């Protein structure tokens with residue numbers, strides 16, 4: 698690549714130009730993004746904001762449907778809690794992966810209002826200790 702300041706050729710991995718000393722900007726390349734909902738009950742890996750948002754809607758609809766189902770059929774309330782286990786499992790798993798996307802431990806989601814932040818905050822670019830960028834964004 699070439700330095701933007703002096704125009705001389707520099708090494709591709711260089712962060713500073715050896716000719717003029719200015720900082721070289723890192724460019725971002727996009728590779729194919731990760732498919733959504735590939736392991737919805739796993740606590741490993743990373744997911745993007747959009748998948749997290751969808752997960753929240755899915756959880757909400759599932760929990761409501763279970764509630765209506767129990768109310769409508771007049772079943773024991775205990776059955777409802779049993780049916781809600783996979784729903785909450787799913788939401789905690791998805792939450793963990795969103796925390797990972799931001800480079801944090803999955804436990805961060807128990808911080809009050811942190812899940813709200815997870816709807817909007819950008820994930821870390823490139824790979825981190827939890828996996829590769831789910832949008833396929835990496836440093837060149």
Ligand SMILES: [Zn+2]
Pocket residue numbers: 700701702703704705714715716717718719
């Ligand atoms: Zn230069």
